[in-house]
Amino acid sequence: MDAATSPDHEATRADIKRDGVSSARGTLARRLENVGPLLILALMCVVLSVIEPRFATLGNLQTVLNEAAIPLVVASGLTLVVLMGSIDLSAEGVMASCSIVVSLLVLNSSNSLDLGVAGILVALILGALFGFANGFIHARFALPSLMVTLGTWFVGLGLASYLFPGRQPAIQDAGFRELALGKVLGLSYMFWIAIVIVIALVLMLRFTHFGRMITAMGPGQAQLIIAGVPVNRYRIGAFTICGTLAGLAGIMTTAQIGAGSATAGADQLFPAVSAVVIGGTLLTGGRGGILQTVVGVLLLAVISSGLLFLGVNPYVQQAVIGIALIGIVAATTWRARRKLAVVK
Amino acid sequence: MPKTKGPTLNPTIRKSRKRALALASVVTAAILTVTGCTSTLTPTDPSASCSTPIDPKTVKIYVGVGAFASPYFADVIKGVQTMAKSLGLEDSQVIPYESNFDGQQLVNSLGSALSSDEPGNAIILADPASPAFTKPLVELAQENDARLVTWWNRPAEIHPWDTGDGCWVAHQSYDMVAVSKQVSQVLFDSFGAEGGIVAIGGVPDNPTAKDRLAGLQEALAENPGVTLLDSQPANWDQTASQTLTAQLIGKYGTELKGVWNANDAMGLGSVEALRGAGLAGVVLATGMDGSPNAFEALAQGDFAAVGSYDGLYQGALSLALAYSVAVGETDLASLSETQRAFYLETSLVTSTNVDGFLVAPDLGALSYDAIKGDFWAKVSGPVRVDG
Numbered sequence: 001m002d003a004a005t006s007p008d009h010e011a012t013r014a015d016i017k018r019d020g021v022s023s024a025r026g027t028l029a030r031r032l033e034n035v036g037p038l039l040i041l042a043l044m045c046v047v048l049s050v051i052e053p054r055f056a057t058l059g060n061l062q063t064v065l066n067e068a069a070i071p072l073v074v075a076s077g078l079t080l081v082v083l084m085g086s087i088d089l090s091a092e093g094v095m096a097s098c099s100i101v102v103s104l105l106v107l108n109s110s111n112s113l114d115l116g117v118a119g120i121l122v123a124l125i126l127g128a129l130f131g132f133a134n135g136f137i138h139a140r141f142a143l144p145s146l147m148v149t150l151g152t153w154f155v156g157l158g159l160a161s162y163l164f165p166g167r168q169p170a171i172q173d174a175g176f177r178e179l180a181l182g183k184v185l186g187l188s189y190m191f192w193i194a195i196v197i198v199i200a201l202v203l204m205l206r207f208t209h210f211g212r213m214i215t216a217m218g219p220g221q222a223q224l225i226i227a228g229v230p231v232n233r234y235r236i237g238a239f240t241i242c243g244t245l246a247g248l249a250g251i252m253t254t255a256q257i258g259a260g261s262a263t264a265g266a267d268q269l270f271p272a273v274s275a276v277v278i279g280g281t282l283l284t285g286g287r288g289g290i291l292q293t294v295v296g297v298l299l300l301a302v303i304s305s306g307l308l309f310l311g312v313n314p315y316v317q318q319a320v321i322g323i324a325l326i327g328i329v330a331a332t333t334w335r336a337r338r339k340l341a342v343v344k
Numbered sequence: 345m346p347k348t349k350g351p352t353l354n355p356t357i358r359k360s361r362k363r364a365l366a367l368a369s370v371v372t373a374a375i376l377t378v379t380g381c382t383s384t385l386t387p388t389d390p391s392a393s394c395s396t397p398i399d400p401k402t403v404k405i406y407v408g409v410g411a412f413a414s415p416y417f418a419d420v421i422k423g424v425q426t427m428a429k430s431l432g433l434e435d436s437q438v439i440p441y442e443s444n445f446d447g448q449q450l451v452n453s454l455g456s457a458l459s460s461d462e463p464g465n466a467i468i469l470a471d472p473a474s475p476a477f478t479k480p481l482v483e484l485a486q487e488n489d490a491r492l493v494t495w496w497n498r499p500a501e502i503h504p505w506d507t508g509d510g511c512w513v514a515h516q517s518y519d520m521v522a523v524s525k526q527v528s529q530v531l532f533d534s535f536g537a538e539g540g541i542v543a544i545g546g547v548p549d550n551p552t553a554k555d556r557l558a559g560l561q562e563a564l565a566e567n568p569g570v571t572l573l574d575s576q577p578a579n580w581d582q583t584a585s586q587t588l589t590a591q592l593i594g595k596y597g598t599e600l601k602g603v604w605n606a607n608d609a610m611g612l613g614s615v616e617a618l619r620g621a622g623l624a625g626v627v628l629a630t631g632m633d634g635s636p637n638a639f640e641a642l643a644q645g646d647f648a649a650v651g652s653y654d655g656l657y658q659g660a661l662s663l664a665l666a667y668s669v670a671v672g673e674t675d676l677a678s679l680s681e682t683q684r685a686f687y688l689e690t691s692l693v694t695s696t697n698v699d700g701f702l703v704a705p706d707l708g709a710l711s712y713d714a715i716k717g718d719f720w721a722k723v724s725g726p727v728r729v730d731g
Contacts, residue, residue, distance in 0.1 A: 054595060063594035066620070067587050100413075109637070161442070164413040166422065168609075170637050181620060188620070257586050258616050259637065261609075262413030266581050308591050314576045315548060 036332040037279055037295045044302050052309045060305065062186040068301040070249050070256070072194040072294065075272040076201055077245030079293045080238040082276050083205075085218040085285025086138065086145035088239065091246040091272060093156020094130045095265030098123040098250030100160045103169040103260025106176045110169035120176070120251055127247015128240050130156060135239025139232040145239075153269075160262040169260040179255035190252045197245065201290045214238050218285020275300050278328045299328065393509035394489050396464045398670040400433065404461060405663060406490075407440040408450045408470030408481075415608075415635040416655045417442075417471075420495075423659025423710060424469060430711035431667060441470075445547070445580075447477025447497075455484055464489035467670060469662045475499040475551060482508040491670045493662040496552055498727070504684040510676055513666050515685045516658065517727050520552055520632075523651035523690040524559025527630050529567070530649035530694055531602045534628045538569040539601030542592045544585050544614060545577045546606040553577075556606045556632060573599060578610050585613030593621045603629040608638035608650065615646045634693065634701070642698045652691040652701065657722065660710035661688070665719045667712070674719075682726040689724045 049056035074091050081088045104111060105119030115122070134152055138145045171177055182189045205211035213234045216224060224231050246265075253264040279296030281288020303324055307317045407424050409417035421440050428438045439457065443450035450473060458466060468490050472478045475497045485492035486508050494515045504512040531541065543560055546553030557575070564572055573596050578585040589603055603618065605611035611631035618624045625645045631638035634652025641647045668674040676684075693701050708714075715721075 057594075059597070060594040063590055067590055109640075161412040164418070166415070166418040167636050168415050170640070180616075253583055256616060256620075257582050257613055258619075259582070259612065261582055262411070263581055264583060266583060267579075305591055305594070308574075308576070308588075309595055311574075 034280065034292075037292065037299060037328065040328055040331070041295055041299050041302060044299070044306065048302070048306045048309065052306075055306065055309045058186070060309075064298075064301050064305050066188050066191055067305075068297050069188065069190040069194040070252050071268065071271055071275060071297045071301070073197055073245050073249045073252065074268050075275040075293045075297050076194075076198055076290050077242035078272050079276050079279075079281055079288065079290055080201070080205075080214055081145070081242045082273075082281050082283060083215050083218055083285050083288060084235060084238055085221070085283075086235070086239075087273075087283070088131075088134060088145065088149045088242050088246075089269060090130060090134055090149040090152040090156060090243070091249070092265030092267075092269050093153035093158075093160070094127050094243055094246035095156075095250035095253060095268060096160035096262050097130075097156045097163070098127050098247040099254045099264035100163045100169070100260045100262060101126055102176075102251045103171060103254050104163065104165070106171060107173035108169040108171055108260070110165045110167060114173070116173065116175065123251050124244055124247050127250065128244040130247070131240040131243015132236060134243060135236035138239065139235040156265075157262070160264075164260075164262050171254065171258050171260075176255055177258060179252065180258075190255065193248075193252070197248075198290055198294055201241075205289060210234060210237060215286060215289075218282070218287070220286070271300055274325055278325060278332065280332055393486055394464070394491055394511040394670075396489070397672045398465050398467070398491075398667075400431065400667075400671065402462075403433070403437060403465050403467060403670070404457075405433070405438045405467045405469065406454055406457060407438060407659070408454060408468065408472075409440060409442055410445045410471055410473060412440065412442045415637070416633045419655030420659040423656035423661075424663045425659075426656070426707050426710045427660040427663040427667075427712060427715075430713070431663075443471070443473045445473045447473040447480075451477055451480045451484060454481070458484065458488040458490060461488070466490035467663065467666045468492045469495070469659070469666065471495040472497045478502065479507070482512045485511040491666045493666045495658070495662070498685070503681070505681055513669050513676065513684070514662075515727060516662060517687055518653045518690050519687045519724060519728075520555035520651075520690075521559040521562065523653075523692060524556040524632065525562045526559075526692040527632060527649045527651045528560045528563035528604060530692070531604055531628060531630050532563065532567050532570050534648040535601040536569075537567045540571045540573040540596065540599045541602040541604055542573050542589070542596065542600060543575040543604045544588060544606065544610045545575060546580045546610075548577045553580075553606050560604055578613070580607050580609060582609040582613040585610035586617045587613075589614040589617035590620060593617060593623065600627055602627060602648065605630050606632060608633040608635040611647060611650075612637055612641060615641055618646075634691070636702075639693065639698055639701045642693060642695060643702060645695070648694070650693045650698075652693045653688065654691075654705075654722075656705055656707070656710060658688060661715055661719060661722075664712050664715045668716060668719070673716070682723070683720055685727040686720065686723045687725050687727055689722045 054060065078088055102119055102123035105113055105115045105122055107114040130152055134149050137143060138148045179189050184192060205215060213229065217231055217234060221231055250264050254260055275296035276293050277283060278299055279288065279292035281292055303321055307320060312320060405424065405428060407421055409420055411417055425435065425438050441450060441453045450470060454468060466488060468485055470481060472481050472494060478494055478498050479502060481494065482492060490511060492508065492512045496517050498515045504514055543557065545557055564570055574592055576588055578588050585605065593600060603614040605614055608631035611629045614629040615624055618627055618629065628648040629646065630648055631650040634650060638647060638650045642650055669676050
């Protein structure tokens with residue numbers, strides 16, 4: 001019996017054949033992973049429209065998109081950090097302090113300041129500083145981003161409480177309020193700002209060295225360091241953008257509710273993390289992107305609106321959202337679960 | 345008056361009985377300690393706890409509030425500080441803590457603070473955030489000989505007169521059902537009491553949130569033309585309420601004639617959602633608390649009514665009463681149950697009387713001399729069983 005017809009050899013050929021099939025299946029699965037969340041989103045919209053025709057009106061579509069503007073900005077910034085395999089939990093604190101700061105600097109009911117656009121810039125710089133501090137402490141001192149950003153979350157909340165003037169500062173700057181109240185095609189300026197940010201980040205990740213390094217850092221930071229890439233610089237840069245966008249989200253919330261609020265960021269963090277993950281960005285980094293996050297944000301917005309339209313008891317809405325999250329993540333990241341397993 | 349003597353006993357029997365009693369006490373103490381019932385070991389004699397007068401020069405006043413960044417709680421703290429000043433106390437003697445509406449966090453923070461103090465020289469004025477943390481707070485006060493006034497949250501089965509060994513001076517709250525019913529009626533009247541409304545509630549399991557919704561339900565029962573289209577919680581939060589109201593406008597459109605809210609912050613959030621849809625001033629909202637921004641929204645015609653209670657007075661009165669008891673000016677034993685668990689007055693504020701609420705409050709009226717004549721001058725009645 002020669003080697004070519006030996007059982008061992010047969011087994012090897014069978015393995016090759018199997019590998020070929022599994023490779024084809026793998027490609028299909030990978031494609032499904034990429035478009036899966038989008039398919040679920042489309043399916044959900046169709047089903048909701050059939051069950052509750054009022055869901056499918058133009059007015060409600062505008063409402064869903066307008067309410068998605070702030071989560072889009074928060075989650076897009078967070079995506080950059082998650083792509084590097086890190087996490088930023090500070091959004092709620094940054095939003096709170098930027099909300100109070102901007103409300104005290106533009107024309108308001110608590111003091112005589114009227115800095116207008118300069119006031120908005122100061123609040124954005126504060127957000128950037130929070131992000132820079134997150135990135136610098138995390139990268140320079142090799143501390144876990146989870147703990148560093150948890151700390152800055154509370155620093156942000158503390159700063160907001162400290163600056164809160166006793167009476168809630170109501171915004172009297174009509175131009176600033178226009179961010180939320182002014183509309184084009186029934187969609188607020190805030191929504192269009194969010195779209196511009198999404199496009200800018202997509203282009204940055206795809207076409208700039210900085211963007212490619214962010215994606216590369218997730219799975220291969222060690223190789224990049226060996227290759228002499230200044231990874232800390234990129235890491236700090238990504239955190240700074242994330243902080244700036246959280247600050248912008250705080251400013252947008254202020255424009256939306258017409259007042260500075262120390263709870264401006266309340267309940268924004270976990271939906272943002274959820275949106276990033278269900279969109280398909282791995283918590284281990286390296287795979288995913290801004291457009292996936294957009295789908296994740298829209299999925300959450302549609303679920304939230306859908307539950308309201310279906311008249312689901314508010315006491316069970318959270319539970320339904322939780323189950324939906326698990327279901328969507330399981331369905332769309334099934335192949336990557338081994339990679340995800342490293343996230344304890 | 346001579347002491348009454350018991351029956352005479354043989355000295356040997358007396359000795360062995362003493363030993364048996366001592367042994368029984370030790371065993372009982374050990375059992376109670378193991379089972380976590382140490383609080384029942386505290387003496388039942390009211391003179392044993394919180395009986396020593398405080399030293400005004402060094403007394404510390406701990407104020408436990410839900411959140412510093414709440415206009416209402418900011419008023420409460422200001423009321424306490426104003427009263428402290430009128431008592432000649434230093435600013436540094438008033439120490440505010442925020443629970444972030446987490447009672448456990450408050451108990452932990454106060455526990456740490458009190459452990460470093462000399463016992464018997466502290467006053468605690470606090471909202472336990474939930475009835476579940478009222479008893480731990482009372483026990484904390486008792487362990488540290490601190491006088492305590494609680495706000496808002498109290499379980500039905502415990503009262504200042506039967507718990508806390510004289511350390512729990514009083515519990516104070518507001519009758520939210522009554523004022524909420526009044527506010528709801530004004531909202532209904534704004535659209536002729538024929539049409540649909542939505543209700544934005546507070547934290548669902550919170551007793552205050554439930555009371556406010558109960559007031560709405562009572563008003564709905566008396567107005568058959570009004571339909572409650574939807575009732576959703578926004579957890580007291582302005583931003584959450586803005587989002588929720590926008591979604592509800594999207595769902596109900598022109599069916600919506602009014603937006604009822606369980607507090608001012610959510611009311612202001614609702615108004616901004618209505619403004620975004622071009623409905624502000626057409627579809628009215630309501631508030632509950634009495635914050636300056638809510639009064640302005642009322643004056644502008646965005647709100648139909650606001651239920652108001654005076655946080656400044658609440659803070660000032662609570663310190664005045666606790667202080668008066670703590671220095672021995674008021675004898676706790678002489679107070680009635682209504683004087684130790686009471687509602688303060690609330691106000692229904694509408695477009696007709698809002699001007700009176702837009703003026704700056706008179707802090708001079710919050711002095712100890714002005715209040716001590718009658719601590720219960722603004723009491724509207726005893727607290728219901730679970731308030």
